[in-house]
Amino acid sequence: MGEKSSIEWTDSTWNPITGCTKISPGCKHCYAERMALRLQAMGQWNYRNGFRLTLHENVLEAPLKWRKPQLIFVNSMSDLFHKEVPLDFIQKIFEVIRQAYWHRFQILTKRSERLADCSPWICWPPNVWMGVSVENQDYTFRIEHLRVSGAKVKFLSLEPLLGPLPNLDLRGIDWVIVGGESGPQSRPMKKSWVLDIRNQCDIAGVPFFFKQWGGWNKKASGRNLDGRTYDEMPAVGSVPESPSVAAAR
Numbered sequence: 001m002g003e004k005s006s007i008e009w010t011d012s013t014w015n016p017i018t019g020c021t022k023i024s025p026g027c028k029h030c031y032a033e034r035m036a037l038r039l040q041a042m043g044q045w046n047y048r049n050g051f052r053l054t055l056h057e058n059v060l061e062a063p064l065k066w067r068k069p070q071l072i073f074v075n076s077m078s079d080l081f082h083k084e085v086p087l088d089f090i091q092k093i094f095e096v097i098r099q100a101y102w103h104r105f106q107i108l109t110k111r112s113e114r115l116a117d118c119s120p121w122i123c124w125p126p127n128v129w130m131g132v133s134v135e136n137q138d139y140t141f142r143i144e145h146l147r148v149s150g151a152k153v154k155f156l157s158l159e160p161l162l163g164p165l166p167n168l169d170l171r172g173i174d175w176v177i178v179g180g181e182s183g184p185q186s187r188p189m190k191k192s193w194v195l196d197i198r199n200q201c202d203i204a205g206v207p208f209f210f211k212q213w214g215g216w217n218k219k220a221s222g223r224n225l226d227g228r229t230y231d232e233m234p235a236v237g238s239v240p241e242s243p244s245v246a247a248a249r
Contacts (some may be wrong), residue, residue, distance in 0.1 A: 166196060
């Protein structure tokens, strides 16, 4: 079993890379940085370098041991397409993903330029969901880089949503997540921004997932939008069985 996650749109996390650097306004109050420093203080070996980017060869093959099919968020504590991650290490991660065909792997990046540059050198298995983060109108260019990638399933994470995103181009996009920033210094998200994105998704026929309002206490602020939760997911085929399950039949 993977490392169980409290993130609403995934099941587990897998972190063959930890640590990152800030690249845009959405990074300002990075939850992963806070968590990494806390884990470092607790003496956890994988966080011995705090939030400095670190490769972990020892956990590369972990998903191959998780027999129960699950949604796995790759590098929740880093960015796979950070400039300091060698291309050959990225390729190793994708090879594990290819071998672990019974899982679905969710990858999210803010470094969309490198995603586009690396894409021709990556073998894109069908069980990869590739996404980019877009926090405000200044970063919608990341969507264009995502669109040219070789991923079969492409998604947007509009979190932390820091401004309105009118006229989103959702061509070729399979899923949209929206969420407000959480934590002690969280910046507010307006309901009108969320409703506009929801309506754009509805018109385009793109599944919409509302993750949270955020704020100091995200549990208290909840996930309801106009009296309901939105947990829509990409329309993809069924997951093949793992070898151990198939052998038991």
